[in-house]
Amino acid sequence: MALKNTELIDKSKYISRDLSWLQFNDRVLDQARREHRTIYERLKFIAISESNLDEFFMIRVGSLYSYLDYKKQRRDYSGLREIPFKKLLFKTYKKLREEQSRVYCNLLKPLFKPNGFEIVMYKDLSEKDKSKADKYFCSTIFPMLTPMVYDSYHTFPTLANLRLVLGVVTKFEGDQADNKKLSFVQIPINIPRFFEIVRKDSIHFVPIEDIVSSNISALFRNVEILSKTLFRITRNGDFTLEESEDIESNFLEELRQKLRTRKSGRVVRLEYKGDADKWMLNQLMERWKIEDINISKVGEDDLIDYTGLKQVAEHTQWKDKLPEIPAPVKPLNFPEQGSRSIFEILKERDILLHHPYNTIEPVIELLEKSAVDPNTLAIKITIYRLANNSRISAALLKAAENGKHVSVLFEVKARFDEERNLEEAQKLQKAGCFVIYGVSNLKTHTKLLLIVRKEGKSVTRYVHLASGNYNEITSKLYTDIGLLTTDEVIAEDTNEFFNVITGHSFPTSYKNLLTAPREMRTKLIAMIENEAANALKGLPAGIVVKINSLQDKEVIDSLYAASKAGVPIKLIVRGICCLKPGKPGLSENIEVKSIVGDYLEHSRIYYFHNNNAPILYVGSADIMVRSFDRRMESLFRIDSPILKQQLINNLHWNLKDTVNSYILKDSGEYLPLYDSEERFNIHKAFYTVNKSIIKGITLFPEKKEEKEIIISEN
Numbered sequence: 140m141a142l143k144n145t146e147l148i149d150k151s152k153y154i155s156r157d158l159s160w161l162q163f164n165d166r167v168l169d170q171a172r173r174e175h176r177t178i179y180e181r182l183k184f185i186a187i188s189e190s191n192l193d194e195f196f197m198i199r200v201g202s203l204y205s206y207l208d209y210k211k212q213r214r215d216y217s218g219l220r221e222i223p224f225k226k227l228l229f230k231t232y233k234k235l236r237e238e239q240s241r242v243y244c245n246l247l248k249p250l251f252k253p254n255g256f257e258i259v260m261y262k263d264l265s266e267k268d269k270s271k272a273d274k275y276f277c278s279t280i281f282p283m284l285t286p287m288v289y290d291s292y293h294t295f296p297t298l299a300n301l302r303l304v305l306g307v308v309t310k311f312e313g314d315q316a317d318n319k320k321l322s323f324v325q326i327p328i329n330i331p332r333f334f335e336i337v338r339k340d341s342i343h344f345v346p347i348e349d350i351v352s353s354n355i356s357a358l359f360r361n362v363e364i365l366s367k368t369l370f371r372i373t374r375n376g377d378f379t380l381e382e383s384e385d386i387e388s389n390f391l392e393e394l395r396q397k398l399r400t401r402k403s404g405r406v407v408r409l410e411y412k413g414d415a416d417k418w419m420l421n422q423l424m425e426r427w428k429i430e431d432i433n434i435s436k437v438g439e440d441d442l443i444d445y446t447g448l449k450q451v452a453e454h455t456q457w458k459d460k461l462p463e464i465p466a467p468v469k470p471l472n473f474p475e476q477g478s479r480s481i482f483e484i485l486k487e488r489d490i491l492l493h494h495p496y497n498t499i500e501p502v503i504e505l506l507e508k509s510a511v512d513p514n515t516l517a518i519k520i521t522i523y524r525l526a527n528n529s530r531i532s533a534a535l536l537k538a539a540e541n542g543k544h545v546s547v548l549f550e551v552k553a554r555f556d557e558e559r560n561l562e563e564a565q566k567l568q569k570a571g572c573f574v575i576y577g578v579s580n581l582k583t584h585t586k587l588l589l590i591v592r593k594e595g596k597s598v599t600r601y602v603h604l605a606s607g608n609y610n611e612i613t614s615k616l617y618t619d620i621g622l623l624t625t626d627e628v629i630a631e632d633t634n635e636f637f638n639v640i641t642g643h644s645f646p647t648s649y650k651n652l653l654t655a656p657r658e659m660r661t662k663l664i665a666m667i668e669n670e671a672a673n674a675l676k677g678l679p680a681g682i683v684v685k686i687n688s689l690q691d692k693e694v695i696d697s698l699y700a701a702s703k704a705g706v707p708i709k710l711i712v713r714g715i716c717c718l719k720p721g722k723p724g725l726s727e728n729i730e731v732k733s734i735v736g737d738y739l740e741h742s743r744i745y746y747f748h749n750n751n752a753p754i755l756y757v758g759s760a761d762i763m764v765r766s767f768d769r770r771m772e773s774l775f776r777i778d779s780p781i782l783k784q785q786l787i788n789n790l791h792w793n794l795k796d797t798v799n800s801y802i803l804k805d806s807g808e809y810l811p812l813y814d815s816e817e818r819f820n821i822h823k824a825f826y827t828v829n830k831s832i833i834k835g836i837t838l839f840p841e842k843k844e845e846k847e848i849i850i851s852e853n
Contacts (some may be wrong), residue, residue, distance in 0.1 A: 144227060145814045147218035152699070152725065153717045154807045155217035155224075157199050161231050162809055163714045164191045166735040166801055168235070169811065171242050178250045179461055182452040185243055189445035194300055198554070200228070200407045201375030208405065216717050229432045240441050248440075254460075254554050256342045256451065258333070261353040264345065264830060268336050272345055276354045280327065280347060283439070284357045288322045296323055297403050300374040303348045303444060307355060308365040318458070319365065321419055326351060332447030344451055366416035370526075371443050372427070374404035410435045410443050464615075465826040467498040471785055481505050482512075482592065485601055485625050491782045492621040493789065494607060495738060498823040499614040500633055501623060502588070502603050503530050508592045509537035509601075516598070517544040517591040519637050521583055525563060526612040530561060534745055539571040548575045548640050550583045575641050581656065583640060583771040585759050586621075589633050600630035604775045606759050607741045617741035620757045620786070622775065629775065640771060655760060655772035660693060663762075665698045666747045666754060671704035673750050681748035681839035683790050685711040687741060688761040689718055695762075702728040707839060711793050712803075713740040722805040733809060736799030737822040743823060744786055748839050754788050784835055791836045796821040834841065 148155070170176065170184035196545045206213050206221055215224045251257050261272060282424055286307070287296040298304055303326040310319050326348045333344035352367055406427035411420070411434070424430070437443055470490050481504050484490070490501065507530065509515040518538050525532055539545045548562035561576075568574040577583055588603040607619030624630075632649045639645065639654075653659045667682065674680040682701065689695065689710065695718045702708055708729040712720070720729040734740050745756040758774035777783050798820035801809035 144219060144223055149220040149701070151216060152719065153692065153695065154719055155215050155219075156715055156717055157195075157203075157215070157228055158217065158231060158807060159715045159717060160195060160199060161228075161235055162807060163733070163735075164188050164195070165235055165238070166733060166809060167191060167832065168239060168242060170735065172205065172246060173813075177460060177462065178254045179452045179454075179457060181247055182448045185239065185247070186446050186448040186452065188239060189796040192235075192242070193446070194376075196373040196408045197300070199377075200373075201404065203228070203376040204375055204405055204407050205377065226432065233435060236435055239445070240713070243445065244441060252341070255340070255457065256344060256454075258451070259336075259345055260708060261345060261349045264336075264343070268343065268345075269335055272334055272350050273354065276350050276357075279330065280351060281357060283327045283330075283355070284324055284358060286322045286324050288320055289422075298323060299325060300371060300376070300402060300404070301371060301444070302326065302328060303369060303371050305348070305352055305355065305415065306366075306368045306370055306423075307359065308367075308416050308419055309359055309362045310365060312361060312363045319418065320362075321422060324351065324355070332444075332450050332584040339341045339529075342456060344453070346447075352557030360706075366419065368411055368413070368415040368419055369443060370409060370411035370415070370423075372406050372410075373408035374402075375407055376404060387535045406433075408433055408435070412437050412441070412443050413439045423438070468496055468826055468828065470497045470501075471828065472781060473501070481508060482599075482601065485623055486599065489626065489779055489782060490623040491777075492605075492619075493742075493785075493825065494614045494619045494621070495616065496618075496828075499611060499621075501606075502609075502621065503534070505590065505601060505623065506531060506534045506588070506604070507537075510534045511541060512592070514593045515543050515590060516593055517546070517589075519587075519589040519641075520609065521548045521550070521585055521587050521640070522560075522609055523550045523584060523586070524608045524610055524613070525560070526610045529563075529609075530611060532567065535567055535572060536570045538637055539567070545572040546575070546637070546641055547572050548577070548583050551576050552582050557760070573641075578640055578771055579604065581769060581771050582765075584766070585654075585771050585773040587633055587636065587773065587786070589630070589637060599625055600627075600634065601625055601842065602630050602633050603628070603817060604633070604758070606757060615742075617739045620742045620744065620789075621682045622757065622777070622782075632775075636773060651776050651778075653756060653758075653774040653776075655767050655770055659760060659772060659774065660691065660767040663694060664697045664744070666696070666745075666749075667701050669749065670706045670747055671701040673748075674701070674705040678751070679748055679839060680706045681746075682706060682708045683711075683746040683794070683838055684709075684762070684763045684788060685740075685742060685744040685793055687713050687743065688715040688763050689768060690715055690761075690763045692717075698729060699725055702726045709794055709838075711740075711790070716803060719805040719807075720803055727834075731803035732794070732812075733801045733803065734793060734796060734799045734821070735801065736820075741772070744790060746787065746790055746838065753783060753787065753838075755783050757786065768779065787838055789837055791838060792819075792821050792824060794838075795819050835850055 143815050167184060168188040171181040185269045203225060213221055219227060264272060278480055289295050305324040306320045307324060308319055309322065332347060332570055334347055334350060336343040336345065336396045348369055352369065355367055361678060406429055409423060409429060437720045452457055472488060476482065481501060504810055509518055535547060536546055547567055549560055551560045551564060564574050564576060586605040586607065590601040592599050592601060602624050603621060605619060605621035607614060607617055629648050636652060636654060653662050670680040670682055689712045697717060698708055706728060710731045711734060712731055713733055716731055720726050720731040743760060747754040756774040757777060760772035777786060796819055797812040798818055799822060800812040802812060803809055
């Protein structure tokens with residue numbers, strides 16, 4: 140007899156990647172439930188939860204339909220086949236969407252007016268305010284609108300992904316026959332989502348889609364409007380690129396072609412507001428080959444797309460009401476700079492950066508000074524995502540203009556930044572930089588910077604390795620770890636890795652780096668197995684890992700084996716986690732927590748106790764199949780005792796946090812810790828770290844004790 144879905148899921152050793160992802164987004168949404176936050180923060184988090192869901196449908200649900208549409212088989216980690224899993228996935232999503240609506244309508248909307256604003260529908264405006272909205276429609280919105288009819292004489296238009304659309308059903312006035320016409324009006328996206336009416340004591344935000352709907356007769360003259368329905372579609376945005384011999388032409392042209400097809404990809408979700416016209420809905424379902432399961436309805440008092448709420452949340456009117464962001468603190472072992480250059484400081488010591496608590500400024504300063512320094516010979520860097528008006532890009536352009544050899548690996552396959560990265564890469568190439576557009580069918584996700592500088596009769600190599608992007612904006616929002624160093628072992632490894640990336644090289648080994656797709660999985664498993672062997676011998680053992688996602692079955696199985704051997708394992712996994720912790724006979728010694736709060740936890744730290752001789756790695760790689768097999772990744776070992784202790788303390792505080800933490804149960808559910816009596820908030824605590832003394836904490840102590848470590852300035 141076949142097992143029921145719930146029995147299959149319970150029997151599986153793993154948690155579904157996609158269901159785990161939806162659980163993560165519920166934790167993001169939970170920030171909008173938190174009463175200690177301002178209404179503006181809560182609106183920001185509900186907007187983020189919406190953006191996350193949009194990406195989830197484009198990529199994960201899009202990928203599922205790539206199997207369904209081509210009748211390819213797959214079995215989810217939950218144990219379910221394609222069809223039953225699709226049903227479970229949409230059922231779970233719709234519960235989450237209902238909770239989003241409840242949070243917005245029941246918890247947040249009642250707080251709008253007391254906080255000086257309201258989101259008001261057109262029908263609820265005063266006559267005076269309706270006149271203002273109508274004037275804005277006539278002067279600004281109306282000239283931008285293009286009604287697109289679909290009938291036997293007009294082909295079905297390509298409606299944009301994630302764009303609000305009004306579906307309008309009309310017929311000629313007095314026409315007794317059932318000659319209905321279907322037209323589409325796409326709501327502009329290059330104007331603000333809300334029209335603002337500033338009153339004496341508040342601001343009224345009027346959705347522009349509601350203004351368009353209320354004035355729709357201006358686009359359909361002398362015809363009878365039978366219905367108008369606001370809806371939005373989500374298209375499959377998942378695609379892969381084939382390896383090409385001619386990287387300069389075939390690959391880049393294929394990328395451009397794939398980006399074009401993304402705009403017309405298969406529809407995987409349809410959301411509509413209120414009571415949709417059934418005739419129109421049937422037309423859309425037939426056209427896009429979707430079922431009732433793909434369709435979601437939102438209420439008249441709700442919004443289809445919450446991402447526009449950022450306009451409200453970030454309004455300048457209440458900038459002074461938002462929580463103050465503390466000023467960044469200096470890295471723990473960063474000396475008083477005085478008149479010394481960044482080059483002199485790095486020749487003296489390694490610097491560990493912990494963003495956003497430490498600014499990214501030392502990295503940018505190093506790059507900007509190198510760009511104009513006459514002694515700089517070469518700059519090599521990998522770029523995955525850049526900020527708008529990037530100082531990183533400007534420094535590379537300046538370096539090229541000054542005759543430096545500049546090599547840039549620009550990953551043009553960075554999802555949703557492909558077009559922008561392609562444009563930026565071509566700009567650098569025209570300026571004289573040597574640009575590599577990715578490595579065949581691999582994504583280059585590693586973060587490396589190498590600066591070669593002539594100093595007297597010798598050459599010094601300055602290196603930056605990190606878990607985060609070279610992006611000034613996200614460095615203020617994401618927690619990441621970076622290392623600035625002139626260590627020759629690290630410099631040589633980094634130089635060799637650049638040769639692999641930009642040329643045709645295959646070094647026999649690295650002394651400091653673990654790299655993918657070459658050896659990262661096997662080396663990590665070997666270190667896990669070493670902890671298991673120590674535990675079986677009665678020696679001290681333990682593992683602490685902080686990452687974004689945990690999905691690779693081979694590593695999960697090795698963690699299960701280590702747990703059975705008696706190794707205490709503590710995992711801090713922000714997002715997807717496919718491992719089941721605390722399951723009898725499988726993972727009793729494994730604990731998993733997720734941290735979601737003011738900052739996006741993005742750093743990756745790997746700690747192995749190693750019989751009281753800890754091994755620590757930091758870098759760009761999560762425990763994902765894609766990280767090990769389909770990406771150029773690197774993890775770098777930290778050998779300095781002081782820096783190792785900083786990372787151990789970092790992990791200790793992550794484990795200690797209660798305010799932003801959620802504990803994963805073996806069922807796949809997460810329990811929040813913020814109601815616990817001990818309140819410890821790492822997103823505030825890291826700003827208060829003593830700058831000269833740190834506590835020497837052992838993550839798996841035989842006795843609970845701490846010792847003070849004085850950071851030497853020499």
